[in-house]
Amino acid sequence: MQVLKFGGTSVGSAERMKDVARLVNCPGKKIVVLSAMSGTTDHLVKLTNALYKHNIGEATGLLNELEPRYRNTVEALFNSDEAKKKGNDLITEHFNLLRSFTLDMFTHNEEKTILAEGELLSTALFHYYLEEQKVPSVLLSALNFMRIDENGEPDLQYIESNLKRELLKNPHEQLFITQGYICRNIFGQIDNLKRGGSDYTASLIGAAITAEEIQIWTDIDGMHNNDPRYVPNTYPIAELSFDEAAELAYFGAKILHPYCIRPAKKRNVPVRLLNTMQPEAKGTLISREASGDEIKAVAAKDHIIVIKIKSTRMLMAYGFLRSVFEVFERYKTPIDMITTSEVAVSLTIDDNSHIDEILKELETYGTVEMEINQVIICIVGDFLADKHGYAVKIFESLKDVPIRMISYGGSKNNISILVSAEHKKEALLALNKGLFNLKK
Ligand code: ADP
Ligand code: ASP
Numbered sequence: 375m376q377v378l379k380f381g382g383t384s385v386g387s388a389e390r391m392k393d394v395a396r397l398v399n400c401p402g403k404k405i406v407v408l409s410a411m412s413g414t415t416d417h418l419v420k421l422t423n424a425l426y427k428h429n430i431g432e433a434t435g436l437l438n439e440l441e442p443r444y445r446n447t448v449e450a451l452f453n454s455d456e457a458k459k460k461g462n463d464l465i466t467e468h469f470n471l472l473r474s475f476t477l478d479m480f481t482h483n484e485e486k487t488i489l490a491e492g493e494l495l496s497t498a499l500f501h502y503y504l505e506e507q508k509v510p511s512v513l514l515s516a517l518n519f520m521r522i523d524e525n526g527e528p529d530l531q532y533i534e535s536n537l538k539r540e541l542l543k544n545p546h547e548q549l550f551i552t553q554g555y556i557c558r559n560i561f562g563q564i565d566n567l568k569r570g571g572s573d574y575t576a577s578l579i580g581a582a583i584t585a586e587e588i589q590i591w592t593d594i595d596g597m598h599n600n601d602p603r604y605v606p607n608t609y610p611i612a613e614l615s616f617d618e619a620a621e622l623a624y625f626g627a628k629i630l631h632p633y634c635i636r637p638a639k640k641r642n643v644p645v646r647l648l649n650t651m652q653p654e655a656k657g658t659l660i661s662r663e664a665s666g667d668e669i670k671a672v673a674a675k676d677h678i679i680v681i682k683i684k685s686t687r688m689l690m691a692y693g694f695l696r697s698v699f700e701v702f703e704r705y706k707t708p709i710d711m712i713t714t715s716e717v718a719v720s721l722t723i724d725d726n727s728h729i730d731e732i733l734k735e736l737e738t739y740g741t742v743e744m745e746i747n748q749v750i751i752c753i754v755g756d757f758l759a760d761k762h763g764y765a766v767k768i769f770e771s772l773k774d775v776p777i778r779m780i781s782y783g784g785s786k787n788n789i790s791i792l793v794s795a796e797h798k799k800e801a802l803l804a805l806n807k808g809l810f811n812l813k814k
């Protein structure tokens with residue numbers, strides 16, 4: 375069995391959906407995971423923000439903008455009047471639900487319910503299209519098997535047993551369609567796997583059924599060596615190891631959700647990144663084995679906060695770091711980079727949800743300084759301890775960029791550098807020139 379995930383652009387219009395239907399209509403058992411049509415989730419986020427502000431005028435305006443896009447998609451997607459009616463009834467039902475939230479108090483649960491609408495719409499429309507084309511398929515509701523635990527982490531055991539039960543209801547079917555991104559939480563309420571979460575859904579499903587392969591179909595021909603949104607002349611990387619891909623995803627390569635490699639790695643299921651607009655392109659294969667090109671790629675993670683704590687020397691040196699880390703642990707806030715000196719420690723976080731409490735507690739251990747708007751530039755490759763010369767190459771490339779922190783040696787796959795946001799593009803361009811200029 376294979377898992378194929380199609381992102382927002384890949385299902386962004388009736389034409390695109392028809393392309394996807396052609397791609398999945400071939401022999402072999404598969405689960406197809408779809409995102410919302412491109413722009414929809416952003417639009418729904420704006421809607422929830424308006425509803426939190428009780429700005430009913432803005433909310434209504436946003437819904438009035440979104441609905442015609444779906445009506446037009448129905449018009450272009452289906453041939454028969456009967457199928458068009460079925461599609462339009464679906465849109466009416468979903469937009470009635472979305473409009474019902476403008477009438478009452480707005481809560482966190484309602485926000486999650488609204489954010490789930492994009493994937494529910496795209497999968498139902500796609501399923502109706504396959505039905506009209508006489509391609510047999512089964513629509514599985516991700517809400518019946520995808521679940522996060524009390525820490526917001528996917529519960530792989532639950533997912534595995536519930537997904538298998540759902541699949542066994544149709545043992546002879548070849549093609550299953552389901553929603554990316556959406557899930558239920560520990561209380562059974564609708565929730566999600568955070569923005570870009572459809573990749574994570576695909577990987578969790580692939581791991582749950584130990585699929586032959588997980589394919590992530592998107593709008594670019596694989597993982598590039600640098601961020602194509604900032605740097606010209608990037609190129610796709612043919613092969614990456616799970617660890618290399620996981621580092622790139624975690625440190626900002628938007629093509630993959632930050633955690634989506636973990637489940638695939640756990641069950642050793644290869645992940646292939648492919649381009650819907652160019653299906654014949656080789657893409658990127660992510661697997662346990664990967665060819666050992668020395669420096670493979672660069673990525674950048676935005677919105678980083680750096681915190682510097684200078685010990686008041688009230689604590690012995692060995693107690694200081696533990697006390698500092700415990701503060702972050704209490705607030706479930708992961709630390710990405712860390713550098714230390716005898717009396718001070720600098721570290722970075724990207725989750726600012728408990729920043730005020732964290733700073734207050736840290737002040738009991740020393741003087742605390744914080745700076746926002748920082749960026750981690752992560753260089754990924756095979757940096758085994760016995761290899762040398764990489765650091766020189768990297769710092770030579772970055773000689774004109776002010777560097778705030780450096781992390782080298784923490785992992786054999788990653789060298790991280792902290793710069794302020796204003797120097798991000800310059801750093802990415804400089805690294806492209808210095809590290810990859812010979813390959814094109
Ligand atoms: P989807 O909607 O299919 O999930 P995304 O927009 O989430 O697609 O991810 C694909 C985009 O990721 C590409 O269009 C590209 O701009 C961006 N991207 C950022 N870094 C990289 C990278 N290193 N390699 C490839 N794409 C990248
Ligand atoms: N639709 C969701 C988002 O835009 C999930 C995804 O596309 O992966 O974040």
Ligand code: MG
Pocket residue numbers: 381570573628629630631
């Ligand atoms: Mg994505």
